[in-house]
Amino acid sequence: MRSTVRRAVCPGSFDPVTNGHIDIISRASFLFDEVVVAVGVNKSKSRLFSADERMDMLSEACRQFPNVRVDGFAGLLTSYCQEHDVHAIVKGLRAVSDFDYELQMAQMNSSLAEIETVFVPTSPEYSFLASSLVKEVATFGGDVSGLIPDFVLELLTARLAERNQEASS
Ligand code: PNS
Numbered sequence: 001m002r003s004t005v006r007r008a009v010c011p012g013s014f015d016p017v018t019n020g021h022i023d024i025i026s027r028a029s030f031l032f033d034e035v036v037v038a039v040g041v042n043k044s045k046s047r048l049f050s051a052d053e054r055m056d057m058l059s060e061a062c063r064q065f066p067n068v069r070v071d072g073f074a075g076l077l078t079s080y081c082q083e084h085d086v087h088a089i090v091k092g093l094r095a096v097s098d099f100d101y102e103l104q105m106a107q108m109n110s111s112l113a114e115i116e117t118v119f120v121p122t123s124p125e126y127s128f129l130a131s132s133l134v135k136e137v138a139t140f141g142g143d144v145s146g147l148i149p150d151f152v153l154e155l156l157t158a159r160l161a162e163r164n165q166e167a168s169s
Contacts, residue, residue, distance in 0.1 A: 005033045007036065007084075008118070009035070009077070009080070010024060014037075014057070015131050016054065016131060016135075016148060017058050019126060024090065024122065036070070038077065041073065060149075077109065078113040078115055087114065089116070090118050091117055093119045094130075135156070138156055
């Protein structure tokens with residue numbers, strides 16, 4: 001039997017968490033009783049931050065939301081949802097270009113398990129925001145303050161400096 005708690009996941013790789021992610025998580029926390037920010041820890045992709053680092057950053061960023069917690073998952077998202085009694089996936093949609101792939105994933109996830117995907121339109125001020133772009137702009141010295149939390153900016157600056165040093169030694 002389904003639990004009466006309306007529990008959702010906000011999945012992603014969050015490498016690193018941006019203010020756009022936090023906006024979607026915040027709005028999911030109003031819609032659902034409990035929200036799990038599920039960090040994909042599949043090893044196949046190379047990341048700037050480790051799974052533990054990404055989860056720590058999210059825990060800090062989500063401390064302000066009492067009904068939000070952070071967890072990691074490997075493998076299929078639908079398996080995680082089934083194992084943790086989650087029946088909804090919340091995804092932010094930035095633009096029409098996001099829709100094709102997100103619709104495909106939503107339909108695949110719904111065919112694999114009885115899980116609904118709820119699309120939340122990204123707030124206009126974050127519609128251009130993506131972790132990959134933040135990393136690229138920051139790598140070349142661009143100003144990304146205001147797009148990520150201040151403590152994430154510090155960690156990102158430090159990590160990019162480490163990478164620069166490694167590359168030049
Ligand atoms: O932040 P991202 O990289 O867009 O997040 C993508 C993520 C982690 C949500 C997606 O790749 C995912 O759900 N991966 C888990 C593996 C899985 O279930 N794949 C089938 C998707 S239909």
